Structure formats: C-alpha cells, structure tokens
Amino acid sequence: MLNPQWLRSFAALIEQGSFTRCAEYLDLTQAAVSQHVQKLEERLGPLLIRRPRQLELTPAGHALLEYCEEVSAADQRLNKRLSEHDDKHGEISLICPGSIGLALYPMLLNLQQTNPGLIVRQRFAPDKEVLEGVLENRFELGLATLKPDDPRLLVSRFTEEPLELIAPVSERVEGWEDLKRIGFIDHPDGRAMSSRLLSRYFPEAPGIGSLPCHGFTNQIGLILEPVARGLGFTVLPRSARLAFQRPESIQVIEGPRLVEDTLWLIHRAEWPLSTRAKLVVKTLKAQIEGLSLRNHACRRA
Structure with missing residues (x-):
C-alpha cells in the first residue's frame, strides 16, 4: 500500500504546479516533497518530466493522479458515513413524485436555511424510479404512491394526498x-x-x-x-x-x-436512517399535516 503522505504530496504538487508552492501549501520543506515523489518513483517508475517552470506527467503519473483522486473520494465517502449521526451537516437525498415534491421542496430549503450545513438533493420521479433509486442507494429516502413489498425496504405511511x-x-x-x-x-x-x-x-x-x-x-x-x-x-x-x-x-x-392516495415513505431496511434523515422526516410530516389541516379548514369555511 502506498504511503498516504506521499500521495498527498504528489497530488498537491500537481495542483500547485511547482515544488516550492507545494511545500508552502503543505507546510513541508521542499526537500521533503522531493523525497516523497522519489519514493513513489522508486515504486512506480518515472512519474514526472521536470521542465523549467513546468511539470509534465508521464503515463504512470496520470494513472497515479487518478488513483489519488479515487483515494480522496473514498476518504470523503468514509467521513460522510461516519458523520451520519450529525443532523446539522451532510446530504439530504429524497426521490418522490413531482406532485408532493412541489410541496416538499420549499420545506427542505427552509430546513437548509436554518441549518446551512445541510445539502438538499431532491429528484422528481414516478414510483418505479423511486424504488430503484432507494434500492440502489442513490437516495436515502423515497416516497411512493404504491406500497412496495420488497423485503429490502422499510415502508411506513407518510401522508394522504x-x-x-x-x-x-x-x-x-x-x-x-x-x-x-x-x-x-x-x-x-x-x-x-x-x-x-x-x-x-x-x-x-x-x-x-x-x-x-x-x-x-x-x-x-x-x-x-x-x-x-x-x-x-x-x-x-x-x-x-x-x-x-x-x-x-x-x-x-x-x-x-374525497379520493385520496396514500404516500409511503421508504428506505433501506438493512441499516438505520441517518440522524439528519430522521430530522427531515419528522419536520416534513409535521409541516404536511399542518398544511392538510389548514386546507381542510378552508374547504369547510
């Protein structure tokens, strides 16, 4: 396994474009950065062609840079999974029919304004895409008009529409x-x-x-x-x-x-909802129920 510090030095070197700027960026000496690159080249072969005021990547250098990006992305995914207990930061992902989505999206944005650390990702889709999106782990939460019977899903009533x-x-x-x-x-x-x-x-x-x-x-x-x-x-x-x-x-x-469709909340059964997802469900259900009560009162008036 390649030393993570060597990889950080190499990725920063390519980003900064010179050994001097890279050393300043990482708060290391230029000699340390050079040593890290040398260690990598001893393992992988030539990675850089050093020209005046320019660094050019060899094919091996391009491959290593892609590897650095993959390691960084994996590190971000791990940090995201480990922070799922945090209800104030991270992504809220919801896939649902467009009709209820029109009502929920402003509510999600209000929640994001109150908690700027949250990121809202919502997609409008029919039931089939909703099920696929949740089962394939592309969305943590889904709403469907037809109650699914897939054992991989936990299903609960969300609201009547x-x-x-x-x-x-x-x-x-x-x-x-x-x-x-x-x-x-x-x-x-x-x-x-x-x-x-x-x-x-x-x-x-x-x-x-x-x-x-x-x-x-x-x-x-x-x-x-x-x-x-x-x-x-x-x-x-x-x-x-x-x-x-x-x-x-x-x-x-x-x-x-009155003719109503039941909307079913779905998520994967194999693991618990993140804390922020629980906050979203609780907040949206309360606001939707309040909206329904106001609409009912207006209709009676």
Missing part, C-alpha cells in the same frame, strides 16, 4: 358529457389517477379511455397550464394544484366523496 378533478374556470362541469366535451389533459400518472377518481365520481360512466385526450406533458409544473387556457381538464394531487401560480384560471370540481 387528495386527488382533485381540475377544469378551466370558464367551463361548467355537471356530468360526464361535460368532461367528454372539454377533453382530458394527460400526464405520466394521469390515467391511473383519473381512473381512481372518476370511478368514484361517475361510477356508471365508461371510464377515462372513452374521453378524448387533448394534450400530454411530463412536467409537473406545466400540467395545469393547458387547463388554465381552457384546453381540457385533468386529475392531480391537491399539492400540485396549490403550487400552480394562476389559481384564478382553474377550478376544482367537487365530487360525492
């Missing part, structure tokens, strides 16, 4: 024929959500497949734009509607009963 039938404010919607006339704006989860909601609202109707489709987009923030322009209706979770910037141009069509 009401689905809403949303139409242009200019349209009058009293029955199935009105929806047929207006047309449907589809999105990646559109048909599944619409089937769940419309089967409750119109149990005798032939289903979403019988309605004309007037558009499709996979960008969660844009789904309501064609609705606002009078081009069709759609079905979305309430959080997506609340995030829309022109609420005066759309309307929610009330039905005979």
Whole structure:
C-alpha cells in the first residue's frame, strides 16, 4: 500500500504546479516533497518530466493522479458515513413524485436555511424510479404512491394526498358529457389517477379511455397550464394544484366523496436512517399535516 503522505504530496504538487508552492501549501520543506515523489518513483517508475517552470506527467503519473483522486473520494465517502449521526451537516437525498415534491421542496430549503450545513438533493420521479433509486442507494429516502413489498425496504405511511378533478374556470362541469366535451389533459400518472377518481365520481360512466385526450406533458409544473387556457381538464394531487401560480384560471370540481392516495415513505431496511434523515422526516410530516389541516379548514369555511 502506498504511503498516504506521499500521495498527498504528489497530488498537491500537481495542483500547485511547482515544488516550492507545494511545500508552502503543505507546510513541508521542499526537500521533503522531493523525497516523497522519489519514493513513489522508486515504486512506480518515472512519474514526472521536470521542465523549467513546468511539470509534465508521464503515463504512470496520470494513472497515479487518478488513483489519488479515487483515494480522496473514498476518504470523503468514509467521513460522510461516519458523520451520519450529525443532523446539522451532510446530504439530504429524497426521490418522490413531482406532485408532493412541489410541496416538499420549499420545506427542505427552509430546513437548509436554518441549518446551512445541510445539502438538499431532491429528484422528481414516478414510483418505479423511486424504488430503484432507494434500492440502489442513490437516495436515502423515497416516497411512493404504491406500497412496495420488497423485503429490502422499510415502508411506513407518510401522508394522504387528495386527488382533485381540475377544469378551466370558464367551463361548467355537471356530468360526464361535460368532461367528454372539454377533453382530458394527460400526464405520466394521469390515467391511473383519473381512473381512481372518476370511478368514484361517475361510477356508471365508461371510464377515462372513452374521453378524448387533448394534450400530454411530463412536467409537473406545466400540467395545469393547458387547463388554465381552457384546453381540457385533468386529475392531480391537491399539492400540485396549490403550487400552480394562476389559481384564478382553474377550478376544482367537487365530487360525492374525497379520493385520496396514500404516500409511503421508504428506505433501506438493512441499516438505520441517518440522524439528519430522521430530522427531515419528522419536520416534513409535521409541516404536511399542518398544511392538510389548514386546507381542510378552508374547504369547510
């Protein structure tokens, strides 16, 4: 195994570009830096071509520099794993559907502003990508609309998310024929959500497949734009509607009963959540529940 101090000296030498600056940077003597490089060259062969005011790497030197970078990255990963007890520093990684993600992202940013040592990494994705992202350890936390049964995952209820039938404010919607006339704006989860909601609202109707489709987009923030322009209706979770910037141009069509999707929190079962992940889950659940209570009170008023 190569001496870590030799590797640090070599990487710093290439970064600084000269033995003098490297020695000053590492608080070593120039002779010590030269000795470290000499020890490496005794093991690996020539690493540098020394020219006036320039150091040129040999093929072996390039390979060693890549190795130094890999060692540094591994060292950072180890420090990150060893600091998982720290709830004020480190990465928060969450993958979730875009609808609830629109509501959660500002909450995560508020948490980061309160704790500047945190780093927020959030991705919007459908259920399949959510499961893959958590199982492959690319994200510590995930939210899914379908409850997974993979034994490698711990699954718990996060919240309920009401689905809403949303139409242009200019349209009058009293029955199935009105929806047929207006047309449907589809999105990646559109048909599944619409089937769940419309089967409750119109149990005798032939289903979403019988309605004309007037558009499709996979960008969660844009789904309501064609609705606002009078081009069709759609079905979305309430959080997506609340995030829309022109609420005066759309309307929610009330039905005979509330239709909700359960959102499931998932993470790997083989190891415990980091302390910061536990803080995030606790904070987000409290804020989402508070938001739900306020929305319920507004609807009753």
